[in-house]
Amino acid sequence: MRFCTRRATLRVHGAGARLYRKYLVRPRFSSTLASESVRGGQSGTQKSATASSTYSKIASSLYDVVIVGGGISGLSLAAGLKSSQYTSNLKIALVEGMPLASAKSWSPDPDRYSNRVSSITPASQRYLSQIGVWDHVYSERVQPYDDMRVWDGVSGARIHFDAFHLGTEDGTIAYMTENLNLQHALLSHLNDSPSDPPVMILDNTKVEAITKGQNFDDLDLSSWPALKLSTGDTIMARLLIGADGVRSPVRAFANIESRGWDYNQHGLVASLDMEWDDRQRIAWQRFLPTGPIALLPMPDGKASLVWSTTPKYAAHLKSLSASAFCTLVNAAFRLGMVDLEYLMSRVDEEEIREDFEWRDARLPIEAEGQQFPIRVVEVQEGSRASFPLRMRHCDTYVAPRIALVGDAAHTTHPLAGQGLNLGQGDVASLLRVVEKACQQGSDIGDEVVLQEYWAERYPVNHMMLGVIDKLQKLYCTDFPPIVGIRTVGLEVVESLDWVKKMIMKQAAGA
Amino acid sequence: MPSPRLIGKYIELVEYHLTTNQQRVLSTTFLPRPIGQLFTRRRAHSNASFSADELSHFNALASTWWDANGPSRLLHKMNPLRISFIFDTIDQYALPALSRACDLHMLDVGCGGGILTESLARNPRVASITGIDMSEDVLAVAQQHKKRDPALVSGGKLEYSLCSLLDLQIPKAASEGQQEERYDAVTLFEVLEHVPNPSAVLQAATERVRPGGWIFVSTVNRTAAAYLTTIFVGEKILKIVPEGTHTWSKYINERELREWFVEHKTNVPGSGEHWDIVRSEGCIYVPFVGWKFAGPRDLGNYFLAARRLE
Numbered sequence: 001m002r003f004c005t006r007r008a009t010l011r012v013h014g015a016g017a018r019l020y021r022k023y024l025v026r027p028r029f030s031s032t033l034a035s036e037s038v039r040g041g042q043s044g045t046q047k048s049a050t051a052s053s054t055y056s057k058i059a060s061s062l063y064d065v066v067i068v069g070g071g072i073s074g075l076s077l078a079a080g081l082k083s084s085q086y087t088s089n090l091k092i093a094l095v096e097g098m099p100l101a102s103a104k105s106w107s108p109d110p111d112r113y114s115n116r117v118s119s120i121t122p123a124s125q126r127y128l129s130q131i132g133v134w135d136h137v138y139s140e141r142v143q144p145y146d147d148m149r150v151w152d153g154v155s156g157a158r159i160h161f162d163a164f165h166l167g168t169e170d171g172t173i174a175y176m177t178e179n180l181n182l183q184h185a186l187l188s189h190l191n192d193s194p195s196d197p198p199v200m201i202l203d204n205t206k207v208e209a210i211t212k213g214q215n216f217d218d219l220d221l222s223s224w225p226a227l228k229l230s231t232g233d234t235i236m237a238r239l240l241i242g243a244d245g246v247r248s249p250v251r252a253f254a255n256i257e258s259r260g261w262d263y264n265q266h267g268l269v270a271s272l273d274m275e276w277d278d279r280q281r282i283a284w285q286r287f288l289p290t291g292p293i294a295l296l297p298m299p300d301g302k303a304s305l306v307w308s309t310t311p312k313y314a315a316h317l318k319s320l321s322a323s324a325f326c327t328l329v330n331a332a333f334r335l336g337m338v339d340l341e342y343l344m345s346r347v348d349e350e351e352i353r354e355d356f357e358w359r360d361a362r363l364p365i366e367a368e369g370q371q372f373p374i375r376v377v378e379v380q381e382g383s384r385a386s387f388p389l390r391m392r393h394c395d396t397y398v399a400p401r402i403a404l405v406g407d408a409a410h411t412t413h414p415l416a417g418q419g420l421n422l423g424q425g426d427v428a429s430l431l432r433v434v435e436k437a438c439q440q441g442s443d444i445g446d447e448v449v450l451q452e453y454w455a456e457r458y459p460v461n462h463m464m465l466g467v468i469d470k471l472q473k474l475y476c477t478d479f480p481p482i483v484g485i486r487t488v489g490l491e492v493v494e495s496l497d498w499v500k501k502m503i504m505k506q507a508a509g510a
Numbered sequence: 511m512p513s514p515r516l517i518g519k520y521i522e523l524v525e526y527h528l529t530t531n532q533q534r535v536l537s538t539t540f541l542p543r544p545i546g547q548l549f550t551r552r553r554a555h556s557n558a559s560f561s562a563d564e565l566s567h568f569n570a571l572a573s574t575w576w577d578a579n580g581p582s583r584l585l586h587k588m589n590p591l592r593i594s595f596i597f598d599t600i601d602q603y604a605l606p607a608l609s610r611a612c613d614l615h616m617l618d619v620g621c622g623g624g625i626l627t628e629s630l631a632r633n634p635r636v637a638s639i640t641g642i643d644m645s646e647d648v649l650a651v652a653q654q655h656k657k658r659d660p661a662l663v664s665g666g667k668l669e670y671s672l673c674s675l676l677d678l679q680i681p682k683a684a685s686e687g688q689q690e691e692r693y694d695a696v697t698l699f700e701v702l703e704h705v706p707n708p709s710a711v712l713q714a715a716t717e718r719v720r721p722g723g724w725i726f727v728s729t730v731n732r733t734a735a736a737y738l739t740t741i742f743v744g745e746k747i748l749k750i751v752p753e754g755t756h757t758w759s760k761y762i763n764e765r766e767l768r769e770w771f772v773e774h775k776t777n778v779p780g781s782g783e784h785w786d787i788v789r790s791e792g793c794i795y796v797p798f799v800g801w802k803f804a805g806p807r808d809l810g811n812y813f814l815a816a817r818r819l820e
Contacts, residue, residue, distance in 0.1 A: 055664050062660055220658045400578075440593040441633030443659065447578040448586040 054216040058236075063093045063200075064444065065434075066227060066237035068207055068250050070096025072118075072179060073406030073423040074243030075186035076128070080431040082195045083131040086438045087431075093200040093235060095227065100203040104191070106184040108141065110300075113271045115383040117304045118182070119174040119283075119296065119417035123509025124424035128185075132193065136185035143176040143298045147282040154289060154337055154478050155487040158371075159494045166501050173283070173504065174417065176296050176304065206230040210240075210253040224445075225253065225401055239434070239445040240402045246392065248408035254399040260392035260411070263472065265291045266314035267414050268307040268386040272329070273378035277301030284373045285415070286333055287475040288340070292415045293332045295373050303376070305329060306414050313344060314386040324349040325384070326376045327356045333372040335359055337478065389413055391469050393462065397454040401445035403430055410461050416468050421509055422461050429456050464506075564704050565645050567754050568622070572647035575623030576655055581752040582623070584744075584795060585700075589625050591793060591801045592699055592813075596726055597635065599815045600695075603788040613637045614694040617718060619675050619711070620644075620701035624652035624668075631668035632661055642671045642678060675714045692720035699728040702767075703760045709770065716775060716785065721820050725785075728793075728813045732761035736810045739794075748797075764790060764808045771816055782820070789815040 065081065067074045078094050081087045108114075120128075128134040146163040163171045190199050209228040213221035213236045225240040242250025251258065277300060285294040291308035298304050307317070307329070317325060331343050339359060346352050368374050392411040397404045406423030433453040437444045474486050493499050574580040600614075612635045621627045621641030630639045643649045649672050656662050656670070671678070680692065696715045702708040715725055730736050737758045744751040768787055775785035792807035803813075 055660050059660070059664075218657065219660060219663055220654070221660075223658060436590070440590060441629040441631070441636070442589065442593075443628070443632070446586075448583075448589075 054219045061235050064090040064238045065092045067094045067241040069243035077427045078199050080131045086435045096203045097206045103183045104187040114178040114180050115269045115271050116179040118420040121421045121509040124421045127428045133189045136188040144172040145281040145283050150285045153286050154483050157487040157490045242404040242408040245407045254402045258392045258394045263389040265308045265389045266311050266386040268314045270305040271380040271383040272303045272376045274301045275375040275377050289478040318384050322379045329376050331356050398450035400447045413472050568645040569647040572651045587800045599789050617693045617696045619698045638667050640669045695724040697726045702729045719818050725816045730761045731763050764812050784819045787816045
């Protein structure tokens with residue numbers, strides 16, 4: 001073994017100064033399994049004379065990070081790892097069961113918007129900017145909003161969040177973005193930014209089984225998860241990331257229990273056209289006893305609907321014609337509970353329309369656009385869809401060589417628009433932890449290293465999930481004493497600017 | 511009720527008066543332990559049986575060394591602190607030629623199961639790392655664990671050796687005019703308080719560092735507070751440290767360590783060596799959080815970095 005003698009140091013400093021300086025600036029984690037060319041640049045590194053023969057046979061199936069799930073959380077983590085100077089050398093594979101080609105080559109129709117949209121908080125947007133993904137988003141299809149009006153359907157108590165008035169930093173509460181827009185941006189970023197080695201995106205590939213690796217004589221990989229893919233290959237991961245949604249197979253493999261309950265509600269989504277574009281950028285949410293209805297602004301006078309309601313109503317709303325559906329959406333924002341319930345029980349579409357017009361005529365004209373949103377006139381064909389709502393939270397997000405992010409770790413009610421943003425927070429935190437481990441030389445799959453990520457995110461997520469759940473329980477009833485209490489509470493908060501500021505800061509992910 | 515400060519003063523006074531001038535470890539500066547004798551079992555005063563006790567204790571811990579949730583959890587949690595101490599110190603205090611050095615050849619004395627050694631082997635700034643330990647079972651565990659990481663197996667940076675530092679040969683110079691081959695940095699984390707003759711170990715360590723290189727030491731002060739935290743609370747009450755790991759009488763005060771360097775390694779005529787203590791920090795373990803650099807350096811656990819100037 002050659003040591004660094006004083007003369008050797010001087011020699012390197014003199015002749016190899018440029019090479020030395022290159023590595024002085026950014027020492028990179030030599031990927032486990034990177035090719036010789038990556039490590040070869042560092043002067044003085046001894047090539048192993050005793051390289052394991054097993055290793056050379058299976059090296060191509062070993063990955064530093066395997067991300068299962070090509071949704072926004074998984075892609076975002078891959079993009080983040082590739083953007084960071086300390087982790088860009090890692091050998092990463094991303095496995096996704098669905099084909100990603102359509103998302104990658106997505107060229108959207110300017111008149112049509114996808115019904116799967118998310119509210120991106122400033123914190124998430126900052127993270128996506130930082131890793132260079134936000135530049136690839138179609139910004140004309142992103143709608144920032146700076147005003148939020150929430151009110152109680154039963155008592156009429158209102159609360160108004162105004163970013164400008166409350167003096168928050170960038171004046172934006174959140175950015176409404178289609179999920180496809182984000183996915184496309186992430187895939188473009190991964191495609192465009194050069195990195196060595198590039199992320200292996202294995203789309204249209206299902207994970208058939210996850211087991212423990214093998215223990216060869218000279219190499220013991222029994223702690224490494226081995227994934228059997230539908231292509232027939234088997235890959236092994238130093239760190240396996242479960243970004244595979246609510247029914248996460250990675251979580252099942254890790255034996256991590258997920259606790260929670262189902263709400264007796266379905267979330268109905270739709271893409272809507274408003275009567276005219278008032279450019280007000282307001283997000284509306286009304287709490288009905290059957291569940292909150294939210295109208296979120298999209299560009300060009302369009303809007304996105306998220307209506308959490310009973311499964312029966314959700315099915316009924318999906319079965320109506322477009323115009324009757326729009327009438328009921330308008331009614332849900334304007335009418336009293338008794339009237340609304342009556343309208344929802346009607347089947348004849350002409351009757352629904354007439355009844356609503358009669359009642360609407362009795363509402364003050366100036367309230368439109370101020371107390372409730374302007375009229376919805378059209379719903380995009382095929383955009384009505386519903387999904388069951390549930391709350392789930394895992395006991396722990398990590399196990400040896402396994403980490404869970406996004407929906408695999410936690411699921412929540414959409415009423416606060418936090419689901420995707422909690423996932424982005426997870427991704428940012430896990431990225432920091434992996435970065436630190438690479439910088440220091442720790443094993444990124446080491447449980448002690450990963451536990452820092454869980455320790456950082458669990459309390460935050462737990463609190464947010466708890467608050468959202470309690471809000472849902474509080475507002476999904478018309479029991480008068482509860483209505484009274486929540487009305488008083490809401491009106492008190494409405495009058496206290498500092499409390500509203502605090503709430504907005506929390507919701508923005510600060 | 512006297513103030514805590516006054517109580518602290520009383521304890522210091524008692525400690526001073528109870529310690530004697532017995533020659534034990536680092537010349538006259540390391541003073542053992544009538545207070546220690548009150549709290550620990552009397553051990554035979556021979557080097558062999560000290561080592562035997564320690565060795566058997568660590569051999570018994572070998573199988574659970576790498577269990578992150580087991581008896582060695584505190585060691586695992588200390589790892590990031592150790593690594594950041596090494597590299598932050600080098601970056602901050604290195605002579606210009608060595609700042610941001612990416613080519614370090616290191617020696618880890620008392621590597622144990624290899625928690626620190628493996629991390630250093632993976633670190634991009636380390637060119638080679640040799641880990642030595644005297645406990646056979648523990649080193650076997652380290653070798654076994656090394657096989658679990660393809661990066662370590664194929665990287666060729668990590669080597670283990672079952673020997674004592676005193677027996678580790680310094681490779682002779684290849685030819686006339688060249689210097690003997692020495693290490694850029696030697697680490698002695700949580701070692702000095704387990705060996706019977708820390709001064710010899712420290713002397714041997716300094717001999718293996720080349721000019722411009724570093725020694726990193728971490729150990730525990732021999733104070734009442736250290737007894738309270740590391741032995742009473744750590745071993746007996748909370749049981750987060752395996753019982754019998756620490757012996758209070760073998761702890762070394764930070765002042766004693768510095769004085770040893772001043773006496774033996776600073777401007778000593780004829781030796782040609784000159785050492786400089788550049789950094790000394792106290793650290794504490796915060797339950798549920800981890801190890802942090804905090805607290806005075808003469809109270810509990812501490813880290814010390816010394817640099818060889820020539």
